[in-house]
Amino acid sequence: MIFTLISLIRQAALLTVATLLLTGCELFEFSPNDVRAPAADRDLTAKNLARLQAQPKPTGGDTLRFVFTGDSQRFYEEIGPLVESVNRQRGISALVVAGDIADFGLRREMQWVNDRLRHLKVPYLTVIGNHDQVANGRQAYQEIFGPLNYTFTYDRTRFILIDTNSREYGFNGKVPDVGWLQQQLADTVGIRRQIVLCHVPPSNEDFDPALVKPFTEALAKAPRLLFHLNGHAHSFSISEPYADGVTYINSFAFEKRQYVILTVWGADQFKLEKVAF
Amino acid sequence: MLLSTLPASAQITDSASTTSGRRWYVPKHAVLQAAGGIGMVSGGVGYSVFRQRLDVDVLAGYVPQRYAGTKALGIFTLKTTYTPYTIPLRNAAWCLHPFSFGGLVNYTPSRTLNRSRDEKYYDGYYWWSSTIRFGAFVGGRVARGLKPAGSGQPRMVSLYYELGTNDLYVVSKATNLSGLKVTDILTLGVGGKFTF
Known part of the structure; x- marks a missing residue:
C-alpha cells in the first residue's frame, strides 16, 4: 500500500x-516589468517588415488593401476571431494596430498579443500607445516590437508611425517629434501617397496642447497625405476636425468586434469597409 | 576565554524565557531565491512561527539592466508562506513538505518605472499601481537537518519551488477566461532557506 x-x-x-x-x-x-523574451518574440517590427517586403502584393495595379485596427489591450478573447476573419479576406497586404497593444505596459501582455496575431497570414505592424508606456512598458515595447517612431514604404505608399502619447512624457514638448514628422513627410522620392499612423489624435486631451498646431499644420501641408489613422477612443469615427483637408480615422478597438479594411488607389482615392467578426 | 563563555551564559538566560534560545527579533532563517517575479535573484531573512509552519520573509530583489531596459530594477518583497504538512523520509535527516501556499506584496521603486500614479495623470487615469504588485503562489519544499550549532540551536537547509502569479495577470485571465490559458499567467521561482 x-x-x-x-x-x-x-x-x-x-x-x-x-x-x-x-x-x-x-x-x-x-519581474512582470522585465524585458527578457525569447528571440522569437523580439524585434517583431523588423521581422514583420521583412515579411512584408518579401511578399508579392496581392492586389493588382496601384491598389493597396490593408486592415486597420487598434487597442488590443486585454481583449484576448477577441483576437482569435479577428485573426480568423482577417485570414478569410482577399487581397490584404498587412494589418496595422494603432497602439495600446498592452493594458498594463507589461512585456508578457505584448507576447500574449503576438502569440495570437502571429497566426495572421499577413504581417502586422504596430505603433506605441499610452498603455504600452506605463511601468517599464516603453522598454518592453522596444524590446518586443521595436522603434517608437519609424516609417516603411510598400507599393509606393509611405507609412509614418509616430509616438503621440504626450501625456506619458508629462507634456515635455518633444512628443510627438514634429521635426521628425516634417522630415518624413518632406521625403517624397518615389512616394505616391503618405499615411500617418499614431495612437493619440491631436484632438485628444492626452496630446500635447502646445504641439497640436505644428502637428496638424505639418499634416495639412504634406504633399501626398491620404489620411491620419489613430486609435485611443476605442470607437470608430471618420472626420475632418480641422477643416484643412486632412481626414482623421479612429480604429475600432478589438473589444468592438469590428475592424476596418482600407483600400487605396491612385493618388488620393480610398474605400473604407467595416467588417464585424 | 571571555568570548567563549559569553554565548553559553547568554543561552542559559534566554532559554529560560523563550524556546528558541535567542532574542525574538533575530531572524530564524536566510533566504535566497531566483525568479518568481521578485528579481532575477532576491535575498532576505525571515521568521518561522506556528510550529515552523508559517514563514514570513522580507527580500530585496535585483533585475540587472540587461533584462530591464535602461535601468536595473530593485524589488522589495514581503512574503508569507504556509506549509501545513511534513513527511519524514526514510533517511531521518530529510523531510518533505509536499505543499505550501502563500502570498506576497512587493514594491518596485518608481525611479525605474513610469509610475501610473504620477502627477502627469489626473485621478483615476490608470486604476492600478505600477509599482506595487500583489502575488499568490503554491509550491513545495524538501528540507535536510544539519549538525546543530555550537549553541545547540537546530540548523536546517531547505530547497523550495513556487508556482505563482500576480494581481495584473489574474485580472487579465479573469476578464479573458477562454482567451488566456492558466499557464499564460504562471510564474516559477526556486529558492533555498538556511535555518540557523
Whole structure:
C-alpha cells in the first residue's frame, strides 16, 4: 500500500519536473516589468517588415488593401476571431494596430498579443500607445516590437508611425517629434501617397496642447497625405476636425468586434469597409 | 576565554524565557531565491512561527539592466508562506513538505518605472499601481537537518519551488477566461532557506 503510494508520488514528481523543465524558461520570470523574451518574440517590427517586403502584393495595379485596427489591450478573447476573419479576406497586404497593444505596459501582455496575431497570414505592424508606456512598458515595447517612431514604404505608399502619447512624457514638448514628422513627410522620392499612423489624435486631451498646431499644420501641408489613422477612443469615427483637408480615422478597438479594411488607389482615392467578426 | 563563555551564559538566560534560545527579533532563517517575479535573484531573512509552519520573509530583489531596459530594477518583497504538512523520509535527516501556499506584496521603486500614479495623470487615469504588485503562489519544499550549532540551536537547509502569479495577470485571465490559458499567467521561482 505504502509502496504503491510512494511510486505514485514518484511518478507525479517526475511528471511535474518534466513539465516544469519544458515550460520553465517562459515561467521563470524575474519581474512582470522585465524585458527578457525569447528571440522569437523580439524585434517583431523588423521581422514583420521583412515579411512584408518579401511578399508579392496581392492586389493588382496601384491598389493597396490593408486592415486597420487598434487597442488590443486585454481583449484576448477577441483576437482569435479577428485573426480568423482577417485570414478569410482577399487581397490584404498587412494589418496595422494603432497602439495600446498592452493594458498594463507589461512585456508578457505584448507576447500574449503576438502569440495570437502571429497566426495572421499577413504581417502586422504596430505603433506605441499610452498603455504600452506605463511601468517599464516603453522598454518592453522596444524590446518586443521595436522603434517608437519609424516609417516603411510598400507599393509606393509611405507609412509614418509616430509616438503621440504626450501625456506619458508629462507634456515635455518633444512628443510627438514634429521635426521628425516634417522630415518624413518632406521625403517624397518615389512616394505616391503618405499615411500617418499614431495612437493619440491631436484632438485628444492626452496630446500635447502646445504641439497640436505644428502637428496638424505639418499634416495639412504634406504633399501626398491620404489620411491620419489613430486609435485611443476605442470607437470608430471618420472626420475632418480641422477643416484643412486632412481626414482623421479612429480604429475600432478589438473589444468592438469590428475592424476596418482600407483600400487605396491612385493618388488620393480610398474605400473604407467595416467588417464585424 | 571571555568570548567563549559569553554565548553559553547568554543561552542559559534566554532559554529560560523563550524556546528558541535567542532574542525574538533575530531572524530564524536566510533566504535566497531566483525568479518568481521578485528579481532575477532576491535575498532576505525571515521568521518561522506556528510550529515552523508559517514563514514570513522580507527580500530585496535585483533585475540587472540587461533584462530591464535602461535601468536595473530593485524589488522589495514581503512574503508569507504556509506549509501545513511534513513527511519524514526514510533517511531521518530529510523531510518533505509536499505543499505550501502563500502570498506576497512587493514594491518596485518608481525611479525605474513610469509610475501610473504620477502627477502627469489626473485621478483615476490608470486604476492600478505600477509599482506595487500583489502575488499568490503554491509550491513545495524538501528540507535536510544539519549538525546543530555550537549553541545547540537546530540548523536546517531547505530547497523550495513556487508556482505563482500576480494581481495584473489574474485580472487579465479573469476578464479573458477562454482567451488566456492558466499557464499564460504562471510564474516559477526556486529558492533555498538556511535555518540557523
